[in-house]
Amino acid sequence: MQTITTTDALAAFCEQAKTQAYVTVDTEFLRERTYWSKLCLVQMALPGKDGAAVLVDPLADGLSLEPLYDLFRHEGTVKVFHAARQDLEIFFTEAGVFPKPLFDTQIAAMVCGFGEQVGYETLVKKIARQALDKTSRFTDWSRRPLTEAQLVYALADVTHLRVIYEFLSKELQKSGREAWVEEEEAILLSPETYITRPEEAWQRVKTRTTSGRFLAIVRELARFREAHAQARNIPRSRIFKDDALLELASTKPTSLEELGKSRLLLREARRGDIADGILAAVKAGLEARPETFPKVEEEAAQLQVNTALADLLRVLLKAKSEEAGVAAKLIATSSDLDRIAAGKRDVPALTGWRHEVFGHDALRLARGEIALTAAGGAVRVVVA
Missing domain, CATH: 1.10.150.80 (HRDC domain)
Known part of the structure; x- marks a missing residue:
């Protein structure tokens, strides 16, 4: 188990990573006592069961993370994270850099039918067929030296991620849904996501x-x-x-x-x-x-919601989510449905891949162009 504490060692690993198709990445940080997250550890692993896996100690004296940021800018290597938002916020805040290209396994898993905001531990069990010891999850990552249990826990967050990434990547290729994931990841790669005014x-x-x-x-x-x-x-x-x-x-x-x-x-x-x-x-x-004076967005209670249409939209959403194998809440929220039923069209469920899966038929239903019928326990769309 290698722990990197010098800039030269980090640069050597990152140069090796640049020759690979992907590198898995995770971080450990603290935020309970600060406004900005304090980065305490970076974990990375290269492809293959025996691919190099390292821990990077950003608290080590004299260590610069610039080689890591240079790797993030290298377009030839995919940077794989799970639930990347907090990790990306740290790197954007500290260095103004985003890892590109990015692959977020939580987003990919939702698109592949693993449910809403699926946890890493669940994916490790279902895809990697391994169990995780989570006892070190809430420890103080800023204290040194780190314990053996902490190091093992941290490294597992990137070694199992290799199997998960390769599985989900193939599933997306089969389904042709890579663009869906890229659309969601574009939000993670936008500075506006992390700027708090x-x-x-x-x-x-x-x-x-x-x-x-x-x-x-x-x-x-x-x-x-x-x-x-x-x-x-x-x-x-x-x-x-x-x-x-x-x-x-x-x-x-x-x-x-x-x-x-x-x-x-x-x-x-x-x-x-x-x-x-x-x-x-x-x-x-x-x-x-x-x-x-501040302007408050129109609340659902103030909307003139067609309740019958809202109920039908909920039935349509359930049918469409089951058909697509995607969590319903990922496609549209209850608020989205109420806004559509109130005649609003500035709704996320009516844009991008969500429009393809649900929004198109939702608008047809609202215009009375289609109807819903039940057949053998399944809901079907029929032309009105």
């Missing part, structure tokens, strides 16, 4: 209140919290949680005395930079002009 942070705060003034204060509080968390690299919940944010937007404190009456605000947030930031955010929200 403080001015947009309010959109993640769940509230049933649609008052423009209230939402303006929520926007300014969320903006301050996000910027403060990013600048200091601490979790946003360490500043104040969503329930406290909503309380502040409701009580609208304008002084430290009023701020001190909050029931939900952490003690550390009642003084210093955070308190000043909160008061400034509330003031900005109170002074916001009505034309600048």
Whole structure:
């Protein structure tokens, strides 16, 4: 078991990887105490049962990950991950680089009929016919030295991945669905997926209140919290949680005395930079002009949903998902169906491969061009 701790050793392995058709990659990281993930370990394996497999220690003194990033830029070698989003966020944030071409086995498995957001352990059991020891999963990967159990666990995340990749790759070729996977992976390879703008942070705060003034204060509080968390690299919940944010937007404190009456605000947030930031955010929200108020997307409850059509769309989705061997939730969400039934057409289920599998017939059903009939326990589409 080789652990790479020098730039030269990493460069040598990456040059070897460039001669291969693919390389499997995984990471271990910590994020509980920081805003940005702290990369603690990188695992890689080359093709073949006996192909080289290594652990890279990014915390080793003097080690540069530039050879790894150079490998990521090398188009001749496929970079294979499982559930790559968090891994890619780390590499994009730290180096502004994406591994291309990318193959995400979780996405491929969903397209191949293994269910929604299938876990790595499930694929190892079903495809590699192996069992995984997950006892080291939630250990502190930043502590050194790593234990033997940690090293074995980490390496297994890329060695079994070789078998899974080769199996899923062949299945996609048989089904002709490579383009489906590439369409989903394009989202993972977009910088917009990982850029968090403080001015947009309010959109993640769940509230049933649609008052423009209230939402303006929520926007300014969320903006301050996000910027403060990013600048200091601490979790946003360490500043104040969503329930406290909503309380502040409701009580609208304008002084430290009023701020001190909050029931939900952490003690550390009642003084210093955070308190000043909160008061400034509330003031900005109170002074916001009505034309600048946040606009809330139309909720399902406000949509004029044709409930009968929505029910038929659910039946159609079930039939189409079974026919395609793809999880229904991957094709369309319940919200998608309600929006279609309300006459909306800016819906993900009506674009790309989803349109091919479901969207085309969904629109025909909405226009009354087709009907559904049951035959022998199966639902069939018939021309109306």
